[in-house]
Amino acid sequence: MLKHIALSTSLLVLMVVGTSHPLNLQKLSLNTIVIDAGHGGHDPGCISYGKDIYEKDICLKIAKKLGNKITDSMPGTNVIYTRTTDKFVPLWQRAAIANQNNADLFISVHCNAHAQSAFHGTETYVMGLSKSKGNLEVSKRENSSIVLEDDYKDNTEYGGFDPDSDEGHIILSLYQNAYRTQSLTLASTFQKTVEKKRIRKNLGVKEAGFVVLWKTAMPSILVETGFLTNPDEKQYLVSDVGQNKIAHSIYESVVEYKTKLEK
Numbered sequence: 001m002l003k004h005i006a007l008s009t010s011l012l013v014l015m016v017v018g019t020s021h022p023l024n025l026q027k028l029s030l031n032t033i034v035i036d037a038g039h040g041g042h043d044p045g046c047i048s049y050g051k052d053i054y055e056k057d058i059c060l061k062i063a064k065k066l067g068n069k070i071t072d073s074m075p076g077t078n079v080i081y082t083r084t085t086d087k088f089v090p091l092w093q094r095a096a097i098a099n100q101n102n103a104d105l106f107i108s109v110h111c112n113a114h115a116q117s118a119f120h121g122t123e124t125y126v127m128g129l130s131k132s133k134g135n136l137e138v139s140k141r142e143n144s145s146i147v148l149e150d151d152y153k154d155n156t157e158y159g160g161f162d163p164d165s166d167e168g169h170i171i172l173s174l175y176q177n178a179y180r181t182q183s184l185t186l187a188s189t190f191q192k193t194v195e196k197k198r199i200r201k202n203l204g205v206k207e208a209g210f211v212v213l214w215k216t217a218m219p220s221i222l223v224e225t226g227f228l229t230n231p232d233e234k235q236y237l238v239s240d241v242g243q244n245k246i247a248h249s250i251y252e253s254v255v256e257y258k259t260k261l262e263k
Contacts, residue, residue: 030258032078033070034098036108036212037063041088043145046113048228048238055111055228056086058237062225063109065247070254090149091211092157099217105186105257106220107250108212110142111237112227120230121201122194122246124187125222127177127214128207130170138224139208140169146211161211173209182219185260190223190253199245200226200233223250 037059039045045055060083067079080101082094098106112123130136146152146163162168177183187205195202203224213220225246226233236242 030077030104030254030261032080032101032103033105033107033254034080034082034101034103035063035067036082036094036098036106038108038110038142038212039145040083040086043088043148045145046111046141046228048234049117049231050234053228053234053238055113058111058225058228058243059109060084060086062243062247065243066107066109066250069247069251073251074255074258088148090152090155091143091146092155092215094212095215096157098220099215103216103218105254106213106216106218107254108210108220108222109250110222110224112138112224113141113229114227115229117229117231119227120233121203122191122199122226123203123206123224124191125206125208125210125213125224126180126183126187127175127210127220128173128180130173130208131206135206135208136166136169136173138206139173139210140166142222143169143172143209143211157215158211169209171209172211172214173207175209175214177213177216177220179217179219182257182261183221186219186253186257187221189256190221190250193249193253193256197245197249199249200236 039056039059043056047054063081067081070077070079082097083089130139143163152158161172184205191202191205194200210222213222226237228234228237
């Protein structure tokens with residue numbers, strides 16, 4: 001009986017607080033935004049239909065376009081990138097950059113992939129329980145970057161997380177960022193913008209356990225901008241027009257989120 005109570009209490013703590021960093025739940029401003037271009041360096045991310053485009057390159061281009069839009073149109077807002085070149089950044093370090101700079105928002109930019117090339121559309125994730133096999137597969141793919149870190153097995157930042165274990169990913173998904181409500185608000189705002197402007201197919205807001213979102217001490221989302229494994233969507237994602245539209249949609253969502261937050 002006592003063991004069950006202890007387990008339930010532990011899970012409750014894990015589900016409510018996903019970070020050991022001090023939390024400020026009264027943040028009512030948007031002064032610093034961290035933009036995280038997924039993958040990089042010897043971590044290419046997913047590979048496109050035709051095997052000629054890497055996710056890491058598309059992520060960086062969209063991230064920079066998004067940062068430029070925020071800097072140009074939101075005076076006084078500080079934009080920080082986890083990377084601005086083709087370099088490898090460990091997953092734990094990305095969250096640490098946001099925490100160390102007291103960021104008010106963390107946006108991780110990615111591209112999706114699927115074994116079936118017909119899959120297409122945009123979806124946005126927040127930290128939470130994987131409710132479908134598809135969500136779990138996405139988190140497993142994105143979390144696989146961890147094995148490219150030389151010391152990940154000994155890194156205490158990961159608390160013994162095993163990327164090769166389904167159970168490990170499920171346990172990780174029990175962690176819920178204390179800013180889950182705000183994260184969901186931003187995620188749904190972006191997905192509605194995507195649908196309203198008919199930019200891409202709206203695949204909705206989803207939850208899963210992502211290492212990169214695990215310890216962020218602020219509202220955080222991971223945007224899967226589209227499927228590189230779909231030939232049509234690939235062409236959209238590699239084009240300057242497509243990248244600008246996606247970046248602008250995220251930017252508009254940030255502006256709307258900021259308005260709601262600061263009212």
